[in-house]
Structures are given as structure tokens and as C-alpha cells.
Amino acid sequence: METQADILKRTGLSITEGRKQILDLFLENEGALAHADIEKQTDAAFDRVTVYRTLQTFVDKGIIHQIPTTDNSVLYALCKHNCAQGHHHDNHVHFICDNCDKTICLDDVTVPAVKLPAGFKPNKFAMIVSGACRECQAG
Amino acid sequence: METQADILKRTGLSITEGRKQILDLFLENEGALAHADIEKQTDAAFDRVTVYRTLQTFVDKGIIHQIPTTDNSVLYALCKHNCAQGHHHDNHVHFICDNCDKTICLDDVTVPAVKLPAGFKPNKFAMIVSGACRECQAG
DNA sequence: GTAACTGCAAAATATTTGCATCCTT
DNA sequence: AAGGATGCAAATATTTTGCAGTTAC
Numbered sequence: 574m575e576t577q578a579d580i581l582k583r584t585g586l587s588i589t590e591g592r593k594q595i596l597d598l599f600l601e602n603e604g605a606l607a608h609a610d611i612e613k614q615t616d617a618a619f620d621r622v623t624v625y626r627t628l629q630t631f632v633d634k635g636i637i638h639q640i641p642t643t644d645n646s647v648l649y650a651l652c653k654h655n656c657a658q659g660h661h662h663d664n665h666v667h668f669i670c671d672n673c674d675k676t677i678c679l680d681d682v683t684v685p686a687v688k689l690p691a692g693f694k695p696n697k698f699a700m701i702v703s704g705a706c707r708e709c710q711a712g
Numbered sequence: 713m714e715t716q717a718d719i720l721k722r723t724g725l726s727i728t729e730g731r732k733q734i735l736d737l738f739l740e741n742e743g744a745l746a747h748a749d750i751e752k753q754t755d756a757a758f759d760r761v762t763v764y765r766t767l768q769t770f771v772d773k774g775i776i777h778q779i780p781t782t783d784n785s786v787l788y789a790l791c792k793h794n795c796a797q798g799h800h801h802d803n804h805v806h807f808i809c810d811n812c813d814k815t816i817c818l819d820d821v822t823v824p825a826v827k828l829p830a831g832f833k834p835n836k837f838a839m840i841v842s843g844a845c846r847e848c849q850a851g
Numbered sequence: 852g853t854a855a856c857t858g859c860a861a862a863a864t865a866t867t868t869g870c871a872t873c874c875t876t
Numbered sequence: 877a878a879g880g881a882t883g884c885a886a887a888t889a890t891t892t893t894g895c896a897g898t899t900a901c
Contacts, residue, residue, distance in 0.1 A: 587875050587880060608865085620883050625866065627881095668832055679832075685824040687839065693807060693818075696843035700826065703838075707831035726855060726900050747890090759858050764891065766856095 584634040591619045595627050596636070604675035605640050605650035605667075640667055640676060650678050667699075670706035677706060723773040730758045734766050735775070743814035744779050744789035744806075779806055779815060789817050806838075809845035816845060 577596035581588045598606060598614055606614075611624050619627075628649055631637040640648040666682040669675070684698040716735035720727045737745060737753055745753075750763050758766075767788055770776040779787040789806075805821040808814070823837040 589875075589881065591882075621865095622867080622884085623882055630881095666826060666828075668828070668834075671835060679829060682826060682828060684839070685826050687805060687821060687824050687841065689805075689807070689821060689841065690818060690846075692846035692849055693841075694844040694849050695807075695841045696810060697841070699840040699842075700823070701838040701840075702826065702828065702832075702834045702836070704835035705833040707829075710831055710833050728856065728900075730857075760890095761859085761892085762857055769856095 580636060584636060586630065586634065591623055592627055592630075594618070595624065596631075599637060599649075599651045604677050605648040607646055607648050640678075648676050650676070667701050668706060669701060669703040670709055671703055672705055672709035675706060719775060723775060725769065725773065730762055731766055731769075733757070734763065735770075738776060738788075738790045743816050744787040746785055746787050779817075787815050789815070806840050807845060808840060808842040809848055810842055811844055811848035814845060 575583075577593045577600065578588050580596060581592055586592065594615055595611055598611060608624060608628065611628075612619075612621065615624075628637070632639065632649070635652055637649045638652050640650055666679045666684055668677045668679055670677070679702075684700045687695075687698070689695055714722075716732045716739060717727050719735060720731055725731065733754055734750055737750060747763060747767065750767075751758075751760065754763075767776070771778060771788070774791055776788045777791050779789055805818045805823060807816045807818050809816070818841075823839045826834075826837070828834055
């Protein structure tokens with residue numbers, strides 16, 4: 574399994590305490606993270622601005638990607654498959670739990686095809702399903 | 713065809729100049745609108761705050777709905793089918809044009825079914841397709 | 852006339868930028 | 877040592893709230 578340091582090295586980024594910790598959060602979490610989650614889970618050890626810049630850097634390098642949400646908050650999740658720099662392969666379904674509010678990447682569920690009206694040329698597909706996740710369903 | 717005044721009357725809202733004009737924008741536009749679009753297209757005739765409150769009121773009344781976008785901006789579009797108050801029926805596909813940036817509700821394209829892993833109980837489905845829209849494709 | 856709506860001011864929140872300092876390589 | 881990364885301050889942008897004045901019904 575690739576560690577945080579491996580990922581940083583592979584993408585040509587300096588290995589710093591902040592990047593390691595933030596990357597760890599993504600590696601440990603099944604769900605997606607918001608900027609606020611990261612501040613909270615790192616106990617505000619890093620400047621708010623550093624978190625912004627780190628997330629932007631990770632997106633640029635193809636380490637994480639932004640997730641579209643129904644409530645228009647900004648969420649990020651690891652790119653589990655091979656995302657080249659600036660070209661994300663993010664064609665899996667995202668699940669948002671109505672109960673615990675977690676956003677989960679269903680990496681194995683690809684977005685189904687859909688037939689568009691004449692004249693539309695599709696390029697990228699995204700799909701968001703909301704409902705009860707495994708934990709909240711079981712509980 | 714229902715006019716802006718009809719819609720306001722039907723939903724029990726006072727008919728004011730601002731609401732009529734903002735509603736007109738939605739009725740005239742195929743695409744979805746952002747807060748900034750509305751300010752621009754009304755020549756800032758109304759207070760920024762009024763626009764925020766008007767949009768919120770319309771969402772509450774089921775006249776418009778928020779659209780999830782891949783770049784996490786906030787967009788609104790008319791509810792063309794029957795959206796009861798606080799309960800939107802928004803199960804059609806949204807199309808975002810990579811070229812002209814318009815967001816279009818494909819009302820006739822319903823979100824396709826998808827098979828989720830065991831343990832997930834789906835409730836609502838949303839789908840966003842990006843690419844070239846009719847106009848940008850033709851041109 | 853009364854309740855609902857609007858505008859203004861201001862607060863709260865979110866994001867970006869510049870620059871000096873510090874850390875990684 | 878050099879370039880990149882961080883922290884702080886501050887600028888900018890976005891959204892919310894309170895309240896007084898105005899308008900729709």
C-alpha cells in the first residue's frame with residue numbers, strides 16, 4: 574500500500590508535515606472531506622490558508638478530486654484510480670448519506686450510460702445518489 | 713402558459729416587482745441561473761440581499777431548485793414538473809456545456825437506475841453530464 | 852391597517868493574495 | 877544555498893441577520 578510519503582514523492586511534491594497529515598486523513602477516511610473537516614481533524618494545527626493551498630495542490634497533481642454535491646458544499650476525495658495531472662478519471666458514483674452526511678465514493682459503481690436528446694455531445698458523466706449508507710442502514 | 717404572476721399567486725406570495733422580474737428571467741432562460749447572473753440581468757435594480765431572499769423563498773415554495781454542479785457553484789432552475797413545497801421532484805439529468813457554461817435541465821431525460829453495493833439504501837438520484845450543448849455543438 | 856417585502860448597514864463566513872520567514876532537498 | 881512551503885496580515889468575495897421604512901393586499 575502506498576503511504577502518504579510515497580504519493581508525495583511520486584507527484585514531485587516536498588514532503589512536509591502538513592501535507593502528510595492531510596493526506597493521511599484522506600487515506601484513513603472512506604468518505605470525502607470538506608475544508609472544515611480537515612481543520613477540525615488536524616486540530617487547526619495548520620493555517621487555514623495552508624489547508625486551502627494544500628488541497629489545491631493535491632487537486633492539481635491529481636491526488637484528490639472535487640466532488641459535486643447536492644447542497645453545493647465543497648468536498649474532496651482521493652483519486653483511487655489513475656488520475657493524471659489535470660485529467661481526473663472520476664467516473665464513479667458518489668453516495669451521500671442522508672443520515673450521517675458522509676460522502677462515499679463507490680469506486681466500483683460506474684456511472685451508467687444515458688441517452689441524451691439530439692444535439693448534445695456528452696463528455697463527462699457524474700452521478701450522485703443519496704440515501705442511507707451501510708452504517709446508518711445497518712444500525 | 714403560466715405567467716410569473718400566476719406562479720406567485722398559486723404559491724401564496726405577494727406579487728412584487730422584484731419577484732416578477734426574477735421569475736421572468738427563469739421563464740425566459742432555458743438554462744439555470746446563478747445569483748450573479750440575476751444581479752447582472754436585472755442591472756442590479758434590486759438589492760443583493762433581496763435576490764438572496766427571493767431565491768430562498770422560491771426554493772422553499774418549490775418554484776425553483778438548486779442544481780448540483782461539478783465546480784461547486786450555486787445554480788438555480790425552474791421546477792418544471794410539480795414540485796410540492798419542500799419536496800422537489802428533480803430526477804432529471806442536468807447538462808453543463810463545457811463551452812458556453814450554460815446549465816440546462818433535460819427534463820425528459822430521467823436519471824437511469826444504478827445498482828449499488830449491498831447495504832446502501834438509495835433515496836434520491838442526480839446526474840450531471842457535461843459536454844457540448846446544442847448551440848455550441850451546431851456552431 | 853396589517854402583514855409581508857425591501858433596502859441599508861453590518862456581521863459572519865469563505866476564499867484569495869502578498870510578503871517575509873522557515874523548511875525540504 | 878535555492879526553491880518551495882508556510883504563516884500571518886489583509887484584501888476580496890459570499891452569505892446571513894437585524895431593523896426601519898415601504899408596499900401589496
